[in-house]
Amino acid sequence: MKRVKCTVSYDGSRFAGYQVQPGQRTVQQEIEKALATLHKGRHVKTAASGRTDAGVHAMGQVIHFDTDLSIPETSWPAALNSLLPGDISVSKAAYADPAFHARYSVKEKEYRYRIYFSHVRSPFKHRYALRVWYSLDIEAMEAAAETVLGTHDFTSFCSAKTEVEDKIRTLKEIRFLQQDDELVICFKGNGFLYNMVRILTGTLLEIGSGKRDPGEMREILEKRNRIYAGKTAAPEGLYLWKVSY
Amino acid sequence: MKRVKCTVSYDGSRFAGYQVQPGQRTVQQEIEKALATLHKGRHVKTAASGRTDAGVHAMGQVIHFDTDLSIPETSWPAALNSLLPGDISVSKAAYADPAFHARYSVKEKEYRYRIYFSHVRSPFKHRYALRVWYSLDIEAMEAAAETVLGTHDFTSFCSAKTEVEDKIRTLKEIRFLQQDDELVICFKGNGFLYNMVRILTGTLLEIGSGKRDPGEMREILEKRNRIYAGKTAAPEGLYLWKVSY
Numbered sequence: 358m359k360r361v362k363c364t365v366s367y368d369g370s371r372f373a374g375y376q377v378q379p380g381q382r383t384v385q386q387e388i389e390k391a392l393a394t395l396h397k398g399r400h401v402k403t404a405a406s407g408r409t410d411a412g413v414h415a416m417g418q419v420i421h422f423d424t425d426l427s428i429p430e431t432s433w434p435a436a437l438n439s440l441l442p443g444d445i446s447v448s449k450a451a452y453a454d455p456a457f458h459a460r461y462s463v464k465e466k467e468y469r470y471r472i473y474f475s476h477v478r479s480p481f482k483h484r485y486a487l488r489v490w491y492s493l494d495i496e497a498m499e500a501a502a503e504t505v506l507g508t509h510d511f512t513s514f515c516s517a518k519t520e521v522e523d524k525i526r527t528l529k530e531i532r533f534l535q536q537d538d539e540l541v542i543c544f545k546g547n548g549f550l551y552n553m554v555r556i557l558t559g560t561l562l563e564i565g566s567g568k569r570d571p572g573e574m575r576e577i578l579e580k581r582n583r584i585y586a587g588k589t590a591a592p593e594g595l596y597l598w599k600v601s602y
Numbered sequence: 603m604k605r606v607k608c609t610v611s612y613d614g615s616r617f618a619g620y621q622v623q624p625g626q627r628t629v630q631q632e633i634e635k636a637l638a639t640l641h642k643g644r645h646v647k648t649a650a651s652g653r654t655d656a657g658v659h660a661m662g663q664v665i666h667f668d669t670d671l672s673i674p675e676t677s678w679p680a681a682l683n684s685l686l687p688g689d690i691s692v693s694k695a696a697y698a699d700p701a702f703h704a705r706y707s708v709k710e711k712e713y714r715y716r717i718y719f720s721h722v723r724s725p726f727k728h729r730y731a732l733r734v735w736y737s738l739d740i741e742a743m744e745a746a747a748e749t750v751l752g753t754h755d756f757t758s759f760c761s762a763k764t765e766v767e768d769k770i771r772t773l774k775e776i777r778f779l780q781q782d783d784e785l786v787i788c789f790k791g792n793g794f795l796y797n798m799v800r801i802l803t804g805t806l807l808e809i810g811s812g813k814r815d816p817g818e819m820r821e822i823l824e825k826r827n828r829i830y831a832g833k834t835a836a837p838e839g840l841y842l843w844k845v846s847y
Contacts, residue, residue: 368725443728480613483688
């Protein structure tokens with residue numbers, strides 16, 4: 358048996374999320390269907406770096422699975438892509454150490470949140486970015502972001518539904534990229550709680566629009582209570598950008 | 603009654619084309635549904651500059667309709683967009699002369715065909731551009747394009763199923779835009795026959811890949827027979843870009 362590590366990108370707009378759900382179209386289900394075909398109908402279990410919600414995209418999701426097929430490393434992407442639907446693509450594959458685990462070996466994750474400015478909805482962006490029709494004070498957003506960097510209990514910035522006990526995470530970087538009529542917010546950390554990037558983004562947007570003061574960001578963090586943070590930003594702007602091991 | 607001229611953009615990937623077809627989701631049907639809601643259930647007939655096929659996109663489709671509502675010109679886009687699905691958007695509206703007709707008054711149309719170069723399919727582009735994994739000789743394509751500009755019988759470059767009698771059209775410009783890993787071919791003319799841009803593109807791609815000589819483009823034109831031209835390029839790369847009156 359050999360362990361295969363794959364980098365996968367997908368357009369999340371037609372999926373009910375990453376994880377298998379009976380009766381729903383999910384990314385994991387499509388990948389496992391393709392793997393079963395390659396393995397003569399046998400089910401091949403996969404593990405991913407983490408789930409993504411319905412509508413959330415991935416540029417660099419990482420998964421692993423074990424196989425007894427002797428396919429050269431570089432042929433795995435083409436073999437899988439020929440069986441996968443057009444909205445999923447395997448961009449890289451490599452044989453990995455048996456101790457490698459797509460979820461437990463993660464060192465760092467990067468998420469990006471894409472926002473576009475327009476008075477009119479763009480049919481080409483509406484599933485791929487959040488539309489904002491008001492101007493944003495990026496400097497205020499940067500100042501607010503700065504105050505939550507580091508290792509903290511991020512209870513305030515995660516879904517109240519989270520079942521994870523340990524809410525301490527290290528947020529290493531929040532970067533703002535402006536290009537043309539778009540703003541991309543890049544988040545790097547050792548791990549993210551459920552809805553954390555979307556709640557951080559929603560709160561930063563309320564600061565950028567002047568609804569809240571930049572100083573509130575730190576206050577919200579210290580409350581350790583989800584009700585103080587801003588709205589959860591819509592899923593369509595979110596991309597799981599890169600997973601590092 | 604007042605005539606309203608609207609500029610409409612749409613992501614064609616989830617539509618069975620522009621024109622109403624029973625039991626299918628089409629752009630015209632969605633627009634007429636929104637108009638009926640605004641007009642208290644009354645059906646409002648629309649006319650467009652032309653149809654687009656399933657999977658074909660539009661940046662600047664133009665339509666017109668007549669109304670007895672007294673909505674200010676500038677409020678039409680917001681009124682319609684609030685009722686339209688996210689993959690259609692009205693970007694502009696203006697009251698027009700009663701003699702204006704979205705189809706019969708057309709002076710010039712621009713279509714664009716988008717191609718991307720990659721060895722691996724991009725899940726984010728596969729419904730919005732044609733993937734090409736080989737390199738293209740753009741100079742050869744430009745030389746070939748040059749030979750079909752002007753007023754000609756374009757029978758060779760239109761679907762054999764076309765019912766239109768008059769196959770004479772004026773092709774004013776074919777321009778090649780290269781940016782990053784993409785090539786966009788822009789076609790301007792006084793009108794285009796059914797599948798004309800896709801067959802021109804398919805033939806130009808065969809020239810660019812070295813399968814055919816640039817000189818063949820003119821020979822194909824002169825044959826006036828569809829069987830001599832190249833394959834019809836896939837719909838997902840095609841955009842109705844602009845309609846001028």
